[in-house]
Amino acid sequence: MEKLGLRCIVWLAPEEPNQNVMNFVDDQDIQLHHLGVLEGGNASDPITEDMILEAFDLILDKQNHPMAIMCNIGRHRTGTVVGCLRKLQRWNLASIFEEYRRFAGPKVRILNEQFIELFDIDLVRIPVDPPAWL
Numbered sequence: 001m002e003k004l005g006l007r008c009i010v011w012l013a014p015e016e017p018n019q020n021v022m023n024f025v026d027d028q029d030i031q032l033h034h035l036g037v038l039e040g041g042n043a044s045d046p047i048t049e050d051m052i053l054e055a056f057d058l059i060l061d062k063q064n065h066p067m068a069i070m071c072n073i074g075r076h077r078t079g080t081v082v083g084c085l086r087k088l089q090r091w092n093l094a095s096i097f098e099e100y101r102r103f104a105g106p107k108v109r110i111l112n113e114q115f116i117e118l119f120d121i122d123l124v125r126i127p128v129d130p131p132a133w134l
Helices: 019-028 049-059 076-088 093-107 110-118
Strands: 008-011 031-034 067-070
Touching: 008 019, 008 049, 049 067, 049 076, 067 076, 076 093, 076 110, 093 110
Parallel strands: 008 031, 008 067
Antiparallel strands: none
8 A cells, every 4th residue: 555655535434444544544545534423323324415525625626635544344434435525526326336336245235326316416525627537
């Protein structure tokens, strides 16, 4: 991962990253944004619209690139954020769900797919100078 030259990690899990991740972040001088902190919730609660929008503020800011979007396992929270990002990129829903299912494996959550389908991309603040891939 060192060769990626990351500037930013968007951490979506409610728990803190493990010590190996924290050491890597410190050693590589990477900004860690912990968005998954839950107030009164638990780790199995679905991701919220506010968390997605906060993640997009970071993801769409080119000053944060290159970046990694992560959670503790990389299935549900990360998959939902990336699914909403694909929707913002105007992918069709079949392709979005195929990608989500590939990474979620047998643990697909229909509620996450429904969240992606119903996510309103008009809520996203697009920067004046967006990334080229948008």
